[in-house]
Amino acid sequence: MVFTAGQIAGILEGEVQGNPEIAVHKLAKIEEGEKGSLTFLANPKYTSFIYKTKASVTIVNKDFIPEQNLTTTLIKVEDAYKSFSKLLEYYNQVKNNKIGIEEPVFKSDTATYGQNLYLGAFSYLGNNVTIGNNVKIYPNVYIGDNVSIGNNVTIFAGAKIYSESIIGNNCVVHSGVIIGADGFGFAPNENGEFTKVPQTGNVILEDNVDVGAGTTIDRATLGSTILRKGVKLDNQIQIAHNVEIGEHTVIAAQTGIAGSTKIGKRCMIGGQVGIVGHITIGNNVKIQAQSGIGRNVKDNEVLQGSPALNYGDFNKSYVHFKNLPKIINRIDNLEK
Secondary structure (H helix, E strand, O other): OOEEHHHHHHHHOOEEEOOOOOEEOEEOOHHHOOOOEEEEOOOHHHHHHHOOOOOOEEEEEOOOOOOOOOOOEEEEEOOHHHHHHHHHHHHHHHHOOOOEEOOOOEEOOOOEEOOOOEEOOOOEEOOOOEEOOOOEEOOOOEEOOOOEEOOOOEEOOOOEEOOOOEEOOOOEEOOOOEEEEOOOOEEEOOOOOEEEOOOOOEEEEOOOOEEOOOOEEEOOOOOEEEEOOOOEEOOOOEEOOOOEEOOOOEEOOOOEEOOOOEEOOOOEEOOOOEEOOOOEEOOOOEEOOOOEEOOOEOOOOEEEOOOOEEHHHHHHHHHHHHOHHHHHHHHHHHHO
């Protein structure tokens, strides 16, 4: 896709300083800019690069005044960072604006869909699947029976949506995601063997949920595993059966949440956090990376460590912990 500086300025409501007809076809960091690329300058510590960049067009703040000659055409806007983000969003919309049904695909006769569907090759739509408007389903996606998908949803290649799952509006499901696999439910019998407990519930993603690549979300044993609106999941996260995650909570990669745990609204959970089952975590909780959570957590707590402590207590304890060898040596010397 090729855009001129003038066209980009029109999208961003900016002002061109230089050649409005110069064209760009790719994006770049300012220090790596090449002919035909578009970049931006928002952080003052990168200012020196604008005088050396080979990028054809650079987005800058309106108050930027060059102190040396420039070879790049400028687009002046109120906020360069926000404008570049807006442009990235626009670029993605144009790039991903696919419509139509490729071949081969399998669609059950009872599957229904709205306007502007994109259905990639080798995809599968099961019985009684319902799909809204402006949905994009990339190749090799499996969608099981009785799945419901809202409007403006994107499901990237290779995702698997098991039966009975419900996906709301404006959701994004990345490659390799599995939604609705059986929860880890087994019961021991008198011989010490484990017998599977049927997993008869489903998974619900409310509106504006993003699920990162390789993440798995298990169906409930009974009822639903629920991700409330605005939840954002990173890659390679495990959400077990009957978990509920509150609105606008964000979770980083490799976190695992055991069954039936309830997590509140607007929580921030770092990478590689482990959370046991059947506990409740309050609202606005922050959990640092690699923490282990084995108890209920009140609203607004900040935790670190395994087992996790209050963030301030952990840091105070760590000061003593890292000095333990010196302290032991001092005690040994005193005893001698």
